[in-house]
Amino acid sequence: MSRVSDVYLIAHVEDDVGEAVVTGALEAAGVLGKGPGQIKQHHLLCCSTLDGKVPIVRQLEPELHVDGHSGSIDELKRFLPHLLLVREGHTSAASGQTNVGIAASLASYFGL
Template sequence: MANYSKEDLLQIVKRIGAYLSNKVSKILNTQDLRSVWAIAGFAVAVIFTWRLFRTPSAPRRRQPKRQPHGSSSSGVTGHLDANVLPSDIIDSRAQTVIDEFFQPVKPTLGQIVRQRLSDGRKVTCRLLGVILEESTPEELQNQATVRSSVLEVLLEITKFCDLYLMETVLDDESEKKVLMALENAGIFTSGGLVKDKVLFCSTEIGRTSFVRQLEPDWHIDSSLEISTQLARFIKYELHISTTKTDRIASNVFSSSSLEQFFSS
């Protein structure tokens, strides 16, 4: 690699420093998920750039005596001084280093869940229409089926949230079917959920009362009526509905499914 003058190196580091300072400032202001990597990249990139372009200075060879005009000069013609670099080459090399350290990093599902829930620590969630395929208490009298597509998100929520599941049921057999379905899906073994945090009631009013007593940071429900009633009392809500509805309140979000809400 050719040697670069101190002035060239200084210009490269200055350009990278200015770019990265601006980048990190924007990231910190927006609390981007990649802030930790960006700050680390800031330090590493400058060091990397310095080491990339800094090569040990080899002893200068004695310049050969100037040949007479009659001697051959084919080995000299077209040779450029390595220390003379056009500014566009310096810019290109600096930008290459910057791009390498600021490649988009895809956040993990756990990071997305935490960000979307705004680091809420307690979550209450209805079962019907959200966790279960069934949508009415009458269907639970026959069977209870956990939606496989929601499992990964549900388990991520249990890793850092105190999660309570709840549902309105018509009889004790429905309760048993729900608990068995959740157990078979591995929710009690793979996540932080325990059976005592699966609550059952006989009326919709009872479910509303459960939520208000628990005072969660988030409540997730598929009932428009209950979501509307709780909007005044709960910090954030997620209303699950396959049909598009008008926004209930500024603190109530909507999605076609729980996993869709955390898909990006």
């Protein structure tokens, strides 16, 4: 996905130590970096509250926002063209909102 789109990751962390742990884990997994298919380190954004995520996402104005928290989806659905709520155990479906989808995983959403 990061080869064809600008991908941003938003992590909910309590403090600078949590941010360092998340950054280190993503670097060790090969997700963050400068190589092809990797997400640029400055595209990892951190917030300390779930409510802090909403203004970050609104500022980015993404074409698609993927989230595992239904409260964030509810707050963003009037501002963004496409949202995806990822919840394990759910099958891909529309949520009743024309711009909100529900899927068990990103792989199932994209048909992988």
